[in-house]
Amino acid sequence: IGLFFRQGKAAYISEAKTFDRETPFQSQLRAAYLLGLDQALPLRKLELREEWERLDSIRAQFKKDSFLRDYFQGDRDAALELADLEEKIAILQKQATDFKVAENYDELALLAEETRRKWQLAKNKLNSSESALRQIAASLLIQPDLTVDTVKQMYHVAKIELPQAVIRKLSEVSDFHRSLIESRTRRLTSEKHDIERRIAALKDELRELGRTKDEYYKFLGNHGALREYEALRDRLEEFKRRADRLSEFQKLQQECNERSQKNRLEMSHENIRATEYLKAAKGLVDEINERFRLMARRIWPSHTCGLVIHNNEGENKVRFDIDARIQGDASDGIGESKVFCFDMTVLLGQHNHKMKVLMHDNRLYHGIDPRQCLELFRIANEVTSLCGMQYIASISEANLSAMREKIEQPTEFDILFSQNTVLELTDDSDQGKLLGITVDLEYDSSRKREVP
Secondary structure: OOOOOOHHHHHOOOOOOOOOOOOOOHHHHHHHHHHOOHHHHHHHHHHHHHHHHHHHHHHHHHOOOOOOOHHHOOOOHHHHHHHHHHHHHHHHHHHHOOOOOOOHHHHHHHHHHHHHHHHHHHHHHHHHHHHHHHHHHHHHOOOOOOOOHHHHHHHHHHHOOOOOHHHHHHHHHHHHHHHHHHHHHHHHHHHHHHHHHHHHHHHHHHHHHHHHHHHHHHHHHHHHHHHHHHHHHHHHHHHHHHHHHHHHHHHHHHHHHHHHHHHHHHHHHHHHHHHHHHHHHHHHHHHHHHHHHHHHHHHHOOEEEEEEEEEOOOOOOOOOEEEEEOOOOOOHHHHHHHHHHHHHHHHHHHHOHHHHEEEEEEEHHHOOOOOHHHHHHHHHHHHHHHHHHHHEOOOOHHHHHHHHHHOOOOHHHHHHHHHHHHOOOOOOOOOOOOOOOOOOOOOOOOOOOOOO
């Protein structure tokens, strides 16, 4: 109803808008409704555009997500990544199922390491003992090969006769040397036996330590610590979360692509339907245009005028471009004239409403030349008289005086204004004001009053 009772400065800036925050879709929908145009077409385009915006919002979320951005932009393939994750999940799932937790895993790991250290120490001792045994065996094989008889033979060959004292001395030295060899052999043999016994003990120790070590490591190999199991489960859950996000991303991306394709197709169909509708409604469109044009041409005889309606195929929420045109729209008073002619066209059409009254504030007349303003009131008087309707005007004394000067027949002023004056307001006293009292109303204030 705001179009029939325009309030505030914003309602007089354009014929399409009636309040400051009105969207192009709201203006178009109201105008189309009151002009008798199909409402399903604008509403359907709104639905399709809002769906497209929701899809854009989803795509924007993909771009902002650090995990999904590369997949959305095509730098990485989500299907290949998901296949790898599913393979890793299957492996980790089996490991988690087969995992056996040892409560004393850490204690056993220490015992296994201690056993391994003892086994290595015994192994080193065995190697050292076997090396010593080999040295003793080699030493036992060394025997003197030079006897007294050999020495005597060597001197005989040289034709040197050895004195008996020297021969006796050589015999004593040989006997002493033989005694030393026998003593050394006994000592080495005794050491050899000791080392052999030590080697046998070390081998027994190594077998026992090796068996114990193997049992520890076999158990540790088949079991794990609780923290290892928890780390395995955490890794598994992380892979599952990534796989779920990728799977959901694939699903949403596919759904977005399908819905986008359907949306574009449906929007094309709607564009065709709107074009077909305007073609079928040519009679109504021509009637609207002619009604507006007749009034606008009376106010501005030398200007090209009309109310055109086109199918808006742009990527927006507006279905019909309803454009009131008077050549020279930037001129003073033409914009206000369009508001009057448009509102009067809607009133006279009687499409989807039963309003019989139209009201304009002095804001409308302030910018119009007195001659055009006078013609505007002539149209209003004729229309209301002929159709049984009412036109309410709140007009200043200055505008009235300006129009009075342009009237050639004094009686016309009385017919248009004097006889139709319902209330005259002055600032002489409170009695001359609308409510009979002084009230300070903030008409254009955006501040909200606090209600006690």
